[in-house]
Amino acid sequence: MRNALLRVNVAGGSAARSAAKGRPSGQEQRIINAALVPIVAGMAMAGCLYWFYAGDSAVIPDSAASIAPRYRQSLTVYIAAAWVELWVEPLFVLSRARVLFKLQAKCEGIAVTCRCTVVVATLLLGRYVSCNGSDGNPLRLLAFAAGQMAYAVAIVAMYAWHMSQVLDYPIWMCYVPRKLACGDGDANGGYIGSTIGGLAVTFVGQSLLKHLLTQGDSMVMARFATADEMGIFAFVSNYGSIPARVIFLPLEEASRAVFSKTAAAVASSQDSDKRMSADGGVWAEVRYASHVLSMLGKLQVLFGMILAVFGTLYSPVLASLACQGDTAVGQALAAYCLYLPLMGLNGFLEAFVHSVASKSQLLRSNVWMVGFTAVYMLAAVQALRRFGAGSAGIIVANMLNMALRIFYCKTFVSSWFARLDIAGPRVAALLPHSAVIVTCLGSAAVIVAASAVLDHLRDSITFQLSMLMLGGVLGVVVLGSIWLYEQPLVRSVRGLRAGKLQHLKAC
Secondary structure, eight states: OHHHHTTSOOTTTHHHHHHHOSSOOHHHHHHHHHHHHHHHHHHHHHHHHHIIIIIOTTTSOTTHHHHSTTHHHHHHHHHHHHHHHHTTHHHHHHHHHTTOHHHHHHHHHHHHHHHHHHHHHHHHHHHHHHTTTOSSOTTHHHHHHHHHHHHHHHHHHHHHHHHHHHOSSOGGGGGOOOOBOTTSSSTTOBSSOHHHHHHHHHHHHHHHHHHHHTTHHHHHHHHHOOHHHHHHHHHHHHHHTHHIIIIIHHHHHHHHHHHHHHHHHHHHHHHTTOOTTTOHHHHHHHHHHHHHHHHHHHHHHHHHHHIIIIIHHHHHHHHHHHHTTOHHHHHHHHHHHHHHHHHHHHHHHHHHHHHHOOHHHHHHHHHHHHHHHHHHHHHHHHHHHTSOOHHHHHHHHHHHHHHHHHHHHHHHHHHHHHHTTOOOOOGGGGSOOHHHHHHHHHHHHHHHHHHHHTGGGTTSHHHHHHHHHHHHHHHHHHHHHHHHHOHHHHHHHHHHHHTOHHHHHHO
16 A cells, blocks of 8 residues: 555645645545555454464464463564554655655654663563573563564654644544545545555555565475574574665665656656656656666665675674584575675665556566566575575575566666666666775785685684674775765765655755
């Protein structure tokens, strides 16, 4: 529903909001009406899940009490947290429609901090209780449920507080559906509109399909991997994906909004029978989208270079610190460092495809995704059974899957810009400055040379500390070269993340 609502154009809506006189404008009311649907559907779905998992005592074995104490209480809190968090939906989509990306980052940051604080506090309380005779920490599962409830309450409260300072009408009006008259935000009237409703159904189907497809890891691991391999993969994927969640997810969300506004502008221009060459505003929006794509692609190339140098070469050192020198962990971590840039680039490209594609194009994309997932599962099974590659083999198979998806998305992007007779992103524009490339290559050479010189100390803490100190110095040098020679990119990324779209257009 969020992806579909990004297609609603509320740009230039200040006059419309003024005319609304203390109530949501037509377009914003349309967004509110649609955003209320996930609340009802989500609460019903959460209730069904609770009934399925906790309603029948046969579902939960007798040993569950010892494996996961307070299972039912924790599940109840999780479901209640989901109900609470759903109420942020109208405020969230309104903030994205008004391009308030900085507000989203602020609210998310405070909510995550509250979750972490509550989890740690509850775990400490459980540890204190266990010291008085209990076996283990009896609150270890309930702690994460309580943390999720804290996150839900905090995110709703923060959005309600900040949006009350932005909106020209009371917050409670964001939760009241209102039927739109013809021409009041929708040519056909109604509550949501046939176009947004159709896109929402398509996106819901696509998200369900994508969820099933992304479970390929779990199915392959459960059927063909050992317990050690599953543990290594979980360890590497959970900790290795932190940069993607912290750095690139906010940028992906911001870029998705930018691309959706571009698609809305193009559709509006085509509906009014305007030629792209004659509509300077639409042409500027499309060129701006091309600039954002190039900027994000270049950012991923830089990120990949840094991970290729420091991630792969330092994976054995980090593995020895975290897992007592487990070579399998080091190999999996090195492979994941090469996988992360592909995952990030695919995320940005798919954000563009999902933002501008028509309903038929989205359905065609789903068919290709099914084929790519089948290729991935075949490659993953062969990596485990024939080559004995373990967790690293699963990650390499994921890299193949991402490469296929990137190729498909790149083909779509090129054809989309070609249909508009506008030059799209060029591969040559993604390459960093030559000084940055030389700095990365030089850093890699220094790390390899230092590792060879200190090889006789490899199993000692002296080797690990020395290599970490060297890596820190070289990392500062590489980041300094990026700061000096990639200032336009730095300004663009900061502008996109802060939601300063006009600033970014000027860069």
